[in-house]
Amino acid sequence: MPNSPYNLIIADDDSTIRNLLSIKATQHGFRPATVSNGQEVLEMMKDHVDVVLLDLHMPKMDGFHCLQELSKSHPLVPIIILSGENDASSAMKAVKLGAHDYITKPFDLNHLFTTLRNAKKYSHIQRENQSLKDSISPAATSTDVIAYSAPMKKLMANAKKVAHLDSSILLTGESGTGKGVLARYIHAQSDRADKPFITVSCPALPRELLESELFGHEKGAFTGALKRRVGKIEAAKGGTLFLDEIGDLPIDLQPKLLNVLQDKEFQRVGGEQTLPCDVRIITATNIDFKEKIKNKEFREDLYYRISVIPLELPALRTRPVEIIPLAEHFLKRVTLQRGSSSVVISKSATKKLLQYDWPGNVRQLENLIERASAFCEDNQIDADDLVGNIDSPSNSDTTDNSLAGKTLAEIEKIAISQTLDLCNGNKAESARTLGISEKSIYNKMNRLNLTPTTKTQL
Secondary structure (H helix, E strand, O other): OOOOOOOEEEEOOOHHHHHHHHHHHHHOOOOEEEEOOHHHHHHHOOOOOOEEEEEOOOOOOOHHHHHHHHHHHOOOOOEEEEEOOOOHHHHHHHHHOOOOEEEEOOOOHHHHHHHHHHHHHHHHHHHHHHHHHHHHOOOOOHHHOOOOOHHHHHHHHHHHHHOOOOOOEEEEOOOOOOHHHHHHHHHHHOOOOOOOEEEEEHHHOOHHHHHHHHHOEOOOOOOOOOOOEOOHHHHOOOOEEEEEOHHHOOOOOHHHHHHHHHHOEEOOEOOOOOEEOOOEEEEEEOOOHHHHHHOOOOOHHHHHHHOOEEEEOOOHHHOHHHHHHHHHHHHHHHHHHHOOOOOEEOHHHHHHHHHOOOOOHHHHHHHHHHHHHHHOEOOEEOHHHOOOOOOOOOOOOOOOOOOOOOOHHHHHHHHHHHHHHHOOOOHHHHHHHHOOOHHHHHHHHHHOOOOOOOOOOO
């Protein structure tokens, strides 16, 4: 494996094809990694991967299943399908699930690597566009945040409390839970709201470009540095700098960020002048820092500096009451952007949305709704329009765990029972979590015949 991270994953169960493609990929300027099945692809996926070459027929996890998972977790990475079947229906299914292109065996190597190079360029453009979009998008307001569940209400209340502080904030949670939206909300509620909100995605750029992106550079600092460039730290003066996926910040850049947090100053690349900085830093991650720190991949002192105030976003599956409101919010936004008529979600589609446990969280829901609204008929999304990623629940218990079809009294009983379990039977704490008075929870427990040890299943 090369010292620099691989940027191409080749997945094929034929070792001859894998080895041939790996050799040719290196000759064409790629840094390839090879695997034999879809499960290994998912285990190796990192944000620095530019493109995946995926065989359809592999053991353990085939290409279609792997493609579905990659579309949720890494939607900006182009997937090229490699198949022994010249089957139009398979090609259409792959494209519908998010494949960038479809190539059949036997293939022409020149054509294959032209396709891969174009996909790599597309990947870089997509990430640059996303980074630019994040940098210039307006800060989130309360209308952009859906918070009906107790965990989200508590989170938003805490976010509002700390917004006026200048302490650094670390947002944690699974990928796709909305950490970027929460960062914008905190900025919008802060005393810095009228100043810039600047976003930098740490894994989106190579190490050399990331350093210049963050700190700026002086003319002549390196080849191609034809003039002075202001970095994002300087551009965010007086405002907020949001560092997404901070766990992927290269180890040799971490002392420079520590200096910004500790001493409120920095130097441009190639510069000798120390510049003051007035910026509030919010970071986000979906990784476990303990492992990173243990492996000497992340400085412990930097971790403590960025996590003065930690806020964790709950997974979407833990707050099903927000699934439909979020879907309707995304649907309204996408129809406004397209200038199209309003689209509604049918009862069958609603049931299907509620039965799924959303491993890709809010981002997966947003992508699915945008796709479904493009294919639906008569301005209504039906269950059949929710193709690919949620054709079956992710676990066998999901259908039993759905709230759909239950009475409000049953749902209330479930909510109180599970909150009591969560709070170890503490009624006062349960009442605070549910947003009701302690007297109310006693009344409701008596009316619903509940005790702290009662187990009520969805």
